[in-house]
Amino acid sequence: MCRCVPEFLLENLASFLTFVRRFNPRTLEENAERFLNPILTLILTFMDAPHRMLNPHLRARMAECLESFLPHPEERNDLNQLNPNPFGCFHREQLFLTHPHRLHIVQSLLDVFVGIEMTGQSVQFEQKFNYRRPMYIIMNYLWNIEQHRQCFTRLAKEAEDNMEATTPPLFLRFINLLMNDAVFxxxxxxxxxxxxxxxxxxxxxxxxxxxxxxxxxxxxxxxx
Known part of the structure; x- marks a missing residue:
């Protein structure tokens, strides 16, 4: 059923969230109760499974949508502005702490990170790196949250236990690509x-x- 969703709808969603995040982030807080949880569920639904979304470029855009939900420290001081946002970034902080599917974020993110490498030879390394740029920001934020840090640790332990497996573990492939980006x-x-x-x-x-x-x-x- 999910495969029947037109890709342009998700592309429009990605463009909208990016626009809102850059120009009016307070909208995300003002409509948080009926907006944030369903949208994050939608993002994880398509970002987590290649069989639901075959286009790897669009899956990378879903990661960019996820980056739009991250709270930023400067928004906590928004009360000093002429048009203050009384909520600051409270609801977005709670989103990564209370969402029912929050523990799937790390694995979905790493899966997209690795999947970008399979986009084909026509995609230059610089473009792949640009796709991964918002993912680094998300990972840095999630690492500071204990329950998400445990997800990273669990995937690392699974990779260590299955180091000799025929199919390389997800975390091992992630580390390999991470080192490639660092060398680049x-x-x-x-x-x-x-x-x-x-x-x-x-x-x-x-x-x-x-x-x-x-x-x-x-x-x-x-x-x-």
Whole structure:
């Protein structure tokens, strides 16, 4: 039944949540009771199972929707604004603590993280990394919540116990891709530092050359 849902509906949902999060996050709090729980259930339903959503790009967008629900510290000080939000980010904090399917978030997230690698050769590494960027933010937030940290620990223990399995465990594949991303970022950083050094050297050389030319003009003997 879920496979019959048109993909453009979920694409529109992702675009809407991203827009709301960037421009009017207080909407998520004002309509929390009838909005947050059903939407998170919908996100987990499609993000958790490839057989319900065959498009890996759209599953990655569902992870971006999940990132839209994260509370941000600056919103706790929203009462100081001209148009204050009296709820702050209370309901979104409670969403990750009380939602009935909250313990599925970590595994669903890692499954999407790994599944992006199967999008095909036409997808460049940079695009895959951009898909994973909001997932890093979500993982960082979930790691600070004890019950979600236990989910990470459980998956890590399962991976350790099944290290020699024919099909690599989910957490092991996640760690492998995580290291690939880290190496990619390190390589990009070193390349950018080398380019900056080259540009800085060229600018200093040009500056010294201009200074020498200026001194020559100043101290040059006037022609008779």
């Amino acid at each position: 970022l390190l390589d990009e950083s070193l390349n950018n530092m080398a380019q900056l050094r080259t540009m800085q050297t060229a600018r200093e050389s040009n500056r010294n050359q201009n200074r020498q030319q200026a001194l020559i003009i100043i101290f040059k003997e006037p022609e008779l």
